[in-house]
Amino acid sequence: MIHIDFLSSIYPLSAAKVVDIGAGDGTYARELARAGAQVTAIEIDEVKLEQLQANSHPNMQAMLGRAEAIPLADGSQDLACMFFSLHHVPEEVQEAALREITRVVKPGGRLHIVEPFPYGSMFDVVRMIEEETKVRRRSHALMRDLAQRDGFQLLEHKDYVLTRVFDDFDALLTKIVYSDQKRSNALPDVREEMQQVFDLVGETTPEGRAFHQPCAAYHFALNAAG
Ligand SMILES: C[S@@+](CC[C@H](N)C(=O)[O-])C[C@H]1O[C@@H](n2cnc3c(N)ncnc32)[C@H](O)[C@@H]1O
Secondary structure, eight states: OHHHHHHHHHSOOTTOEEEEETOTTSHHHHHHHHTTOEEEEEESOHHHHHHHHHTOOTTEEEEEOBTTBOOSOTTOEEEEEEESOGGGSOHHHHHHHHHHHHHHEEEEEEEEEEEEOSOSHHHHHHHHHOOOHHHHHHHHHHHHHHTTSTTEEEEEEEEEEEEEEESSHHHHHHHHTTTOHHHHHHHHHHHHHHHHHHHHHOEEETTEEEEEEEEEEEEEEESTTO
16 A cells, blocks of 8 residues: 555554544555554544444444544544545535544654645546535645645655546446445436546556546644743
């Protein structure tokens, strides 16, 4: 998993207390737990929370919660992670989410945010069901802005490409559409066109159809001077 490979190359995960905010079905929370971290996976969506709980790990607990109201004690975490979730947090509560992160992470602890750019073959397919250009641009602007703020010391920044492979179109729908009610409702109107884009831009590999998502990872130290 490229996200965790990069993170573990710059931060020692073993025994670290880590909150994964907007954990989805828990793909990365489990990777963090396997790497030895004590993980709390926070998810706003009850259906995804069930998936998290069904596929947990001994080092991992899953909780219903929101980035802007994290159900954890002050200074209780070494590291907060957001993998592809910042652009899903509504703009009007993003600053509240950042305040919550600085509250639950201990002084000198870390914040690791990875956000997808609004381009790439994975984006070409996703945008058929949900147009995210604006929110993704905004989240990248916010990460660049954070790097200039007091209390957020940018330690690492890396752009890389996340590649996801799906057996077929239905496997992609299962991963990115069926677990989301809004996207499921939108599917009948766009399904045919979406399948055409899948067939057109998906790279044929021995493992299945591959889709590329360029993204940026920002790794901050929080309130390091405090
Ligand atoms: C694109 S998914 C990413 C899931 C997972 N991190 C991954 O990379 O596979 C974004 C997730 O953020 C969650 N989310 C949306 N708004 C949120 C909020 N305010 N607080 C916490 N999670 C939120 C969504 O329910 C969704 O599971």
